[in-house]
Structures are given as structure tokens and as C-alpha cells.
Amino acid sequence: xxxDRIDIKILYELQKNGRITNVELxxxxxxxxxxxxxxxxxxxxxGYIDGYSAQINIGKLGQTLTVFTEITLKxxxxxxxxxxxxxVEKVDQVIECHLVSGGYDYLLKFVTxxxxxxxxxxxxLTDMDIGIDKYFSFVVLKxxxxxxxxxxxxxxxx
Numbered sequence: 001x002x003x004d005r006i007d008i009k010i011l012y013e014l015q016k017n018g019r020i021t022n023v024e025l026x027x028x029x030x031x032x033x034x035x036x037x038x039x040x041x042x043x044x045x046x047g048y049i050d051g052y053s054a055q056i057n058i059g060k061l062g063q064t065l066t067v068f069t070e071i072t073l074k075x076x077x078x079x080x081x082x083x084x085x086x087x088v089e090k091v092d093q094v095i096e097c098h099l100v101s102g103g104y105d106y107l108l109k110f111v112t113x114x115x116x117x118x119x120x121x122x123x124x125l126t127d128m129d130i131g132i133d134k135y136f137s138f139v140v141l142k143x144x145x146x147x148x149x150x151x152x153x154x155x156x157x158x
Contacts, residue, residue, distance in 0.1 A: 001046045003156070009028070011043065012149070012152040018053070065117075066110065066111050068108070069122070070107055070138075071105060072134050081099070085097070093121055094109070095111050096109035097109075
């Protein structure tokens with residue numbers, strides 16, 4: 001399926017507000033409601049829309065600690081990466097994991113109840129013998145900009 005400007009705009013608006021009505025969405029993308037709904041269903045069928053979810057205000061639930069962690073592995077064979085990922089994906093507090101270029105291998109984002117929980121997780125991971133050589137932790141003090149949507153229109157509409 002080749003996406004056009006309207007499809008990109010539909011995706012852009014839906015990622016900002018997944019609860020928008022079809023009529024409102026149609027107005028925003030300059031379509032009538034029926035063709036708009038057909039496009040949304042097609043985007044879902046083709047896998048461009050993975051699902052819909054609520055954005056939770058975690059601050060309302062209580063205090064949390066966000067930590068970015070740079071991890072360097074001892075070895076860099078495929079089996080080493082696979083072993084590391086198999087262990088890390090089981091840790092609920094890891095909400096992002098990125099294989100990166102540069103001076104380390106992975107950048108992980110943890111959200112924990114506090115520094116004690118984070119330290120316990122890291123001690124457990126290093127004790128598991130999953131190939132961690134070293135890690136550096138960066139505690140988030142404040143997040144002045146956090147966007148839940150991607151700039152689809154500027155990325156894909158030239």
C-alpha cells in the first residue's frame with residue numbers, strides 16, 4: 001500500500017488523539033466521513049496502525065524514577081546480543097531499549113519506583129552473566145519536553 005498525503009495526515013492526527021471521532025478526523029484531513037473511515041480501516045488492515053492506548057499520567061499515581069542507562073557488552077557476537085536482549089526484555093521496568101552506535105552498545109530507559117529498585121535490577125542483570133561489561137546510569141531530574149507523537153507530516157510529506 002502506497003501512502004498519500006491524506007493517509008499521513010490521518011496517521012498524524014490519530015497518534016495525537018486516538019479517541020477522535022471519524023467526523024472530526026474527516027474534517028481535519030479534508031475528507032467526507034465515509035472515505036475517511038475507509039482509509040482508517042485500510043491503514044489498520046495494512047498494519048500502519050498497531051492499536052490504540054491511553055496515555056497515563058504516571059505522576060498522578062505516585063513518584064517514579066526514570067533512568068537512562070548506557071550498557072557496553074563484553075563481546076559482540078550475535079549470540080551475545082541475543083542473550084542480553086532475552087534477559088532485558090523480561091524486565092518490566094525497561095520501557096525502551098536501543099542498539100546504538102558510538103562508545104557503548106545499548107541505551108536503555110528504565111522507569112522504577114526509586115533508586116533502590118533500579119539498583120536491585122542492575123545488580124541482578126550484572127549477576128546474571130548476560131555479557132554486561134560496564135554500565136553508566138543517568139537519572140532524569142526533569143523532562144521539560146516529552147512528545148507522544150512523531151512528526152509524521154514533516155518526515156514523510158516533502
